[in-house]
Amino acid sequence: MLVFILKRLGLGLITLWILSLIVFSAAQLLPGDPARAILGPLAAPSAVTALAHQLGTDKSVLSQYGTWIGHVVTGNLGTSHQYQAAVGPLLTTALGNSLKLAALAFVLVVPLGILGGVIAALNVGKPLDRVISVVGLTATVIPEVVSGIVLILIFGIALNVLPISADTPPGAGIGTQIYHLIMPAIPLTLILFGYIEQMARAGTVEALASDYARTATLKGLPRGVMIRRHVLRNSLLPTITVIASQIGYLIGGLVLVEVLFHYNGFGQLIYRAATSKDFPMLEAGVLVIGAAYMVATLIADIIYSLLNPRIRYRGVE
C-alpha cells in the first residue's frame, strides 16, 4: 500500500513538473514585454527597463524558469503584477471562498446523485428510470451559462427571492453566506448530477445482478436489507472515483459561475489574472489546480483500494 502511494506520488510530481513546463511556455508565448504591459504605453523607457530588471524578465528564458520553479518549490509563488502583492495569500483567500461554494455544491449533489442513480437502478427499464436518465443527461450537457442565466431570471429577478450576487459583506454569518451561495451552487450541481447518477445507477444495476445479491435474496433476506447491506456498498465504489475525478471539472465550472455571480473565488482570480495578463498569478493558479487534481485522484484511488481489497495490492495500472 505504501509503495503504491509513493509510486503514485512520484508520478504525480513528474506530471506537475510537465505542467509547470507547459504553463511556463504559455507565458513565454505572450507577445510584448510584461514590464511595458504593466506600466502602459506612456511610461518612460528607463522605468520599463528598471521594472523588467526588477521582475527578472530581462534574463534568459532558461534562467527565468529556473528562478521561478526554484521559488515555487520553496513555497514562494511570486508577486502578482496586477495587485502588486504576493500571490500566495491572494490564492489562499480565494481558494477558501471557492471551497465554500464547492462544498455546498457537493453537499447538494452527492446524496441527490446517488439517490437518483439507485432509484433508477431499482426501476430499470421502467418510465421512472428513463425520466431520471434523461434529466441527468440533459443537466450534464447544458453549460453553466445557460442554467445560471435562467436561475437568475427566475429566482433573482422575476420572483426576487435569491440574491444575484454571491458576495457577502465581511463577517456575514454562515446562514447569510449559504443564502448567497445557493444559486451559484445549483449550476455546478446540475452538471455533476448526471455523472454521479449514471455511475451510481450502473454500479447498482451490476450489484443487483451479482451472485451475492441473488444468494442474499434466496436465503430470504428482505429486499431492503439486501439492498442496504449487499448492493449499496458495492455499487458506490465506482461512484467515489467519479466524484473525485470531477474535482477537475469543478474548478473549471467555478470560473464561469464565479464570474457570473460576482464571487471572489479561485475561478474569478484565474479569470482576472488572464484578462489582465498577470502571468505570475495565472501560472501559480494553474499549478494549484493541477496539484489539487492530483491529490483528489490519489485520495480517490486510496479510498477505492481501501474499500475494495481485491485491487489493494495491484499497484499502478
Place this chain on the structure above:
Amino acid sequence: MSIGSVPIESAAAVNSAQAELRSEFRRNLVHSKTFRVGAGILGFWILAAIFGNLLVPHDPLAQNLVAINQAPSGSHWFGTDQLGRDMFARVITGARDILIVAPLATLIGTVLGTALGLVMGYFRGAVDEVIGRVVEAFLALPLVVTGILGVTALGQSNTTLIIVIGIVFAPLIARTVRAAVLLERELDYVSAARLRGETSRYIMFVEILPNVLAPIMVEFTVRLGYAVFTIITLSFLGFGIQPPSANWGLEISTNYGQVTAGYWWEVLFDALAIATLVVGVNMIANSIESALDSS
C-alpha cells in the same frame, strides 16, 4: 498463437461481414428517435447559420438607436438589445461561428489524438510512458482553464480557439484510442501482418486503424458536444469569439448587465438557443454510441 492453428477467413468474407455490420449500424441509427430529434435540431441550426441572414426580417448587425431595449413585440419577436439590434435575427444567426469552430477543433483533436493513441498503444513501453505523462498533465487542467491559458498566450481569434481546443482534445482522444489499440494489437491479424514483414506504420494505419474507428467516431461526436460547451463558455468569459458577429455566449455577457433593469429577453433567448444546440449534439452522440453497441 500460431497462424496455422486457425482457419484464415477469406478477405471477401471478412469484407462482407464488415459491410453487414456497417449497414446494421446505419439501420439502428436511422431508426433511433433520439438520433432523428438530435439531427433535426442540429440541422435546423446549420440551416439557420447558412441561410438565416436571408430569412430574418431584420439585419442582425443593424443598429437602431431609437428602438433600444424594446420588449418582444410583433415587429421584434425577441425584442431588441441595447443598440437597438433585433434579438430574433441575432439569435437565429448566432450559431454560425460556433458551428465553424467546434467541428474544426474537434477534427484537429481527433486526428492528432488518433495518431498519438495509435503510436502509444502500438509501441507501448517508453514511448507510451513519456506521451502518457504529457497527456496526464493536460488532463489535470479543466478545459476552460486550458482554454483561457491558451487564448491569453496566443491572442484572441477563431483560429486560436480551434487550435487550443484541438490540442486539449488530442490527449483525451489519444487515451481512448490507445486503450482500443492495446486490445487490437494482440489479435491474429496484427501478428500475421508482422510476420508478413509489414512496417509498423502500415500495421498501425492500414491494419489497426479501420478496426478502432468505432470508438473514434464516438469520441468525435462526444467531443463535439464538449467543444460547443467550451466555445460558449469561453465566449461568455470574453476569451472566445469576438464581436461584432452575433454569438450566443458573447451576447449573454454583453447584455448580462441589463437583466437587473428587467430586459430579460436580451439573454433568455440566447440561453435557450444554446441549450437546444448542446442537447441536439449530445443526442446525436448518445444515439451513435448505442447504435454501435447494439450492432
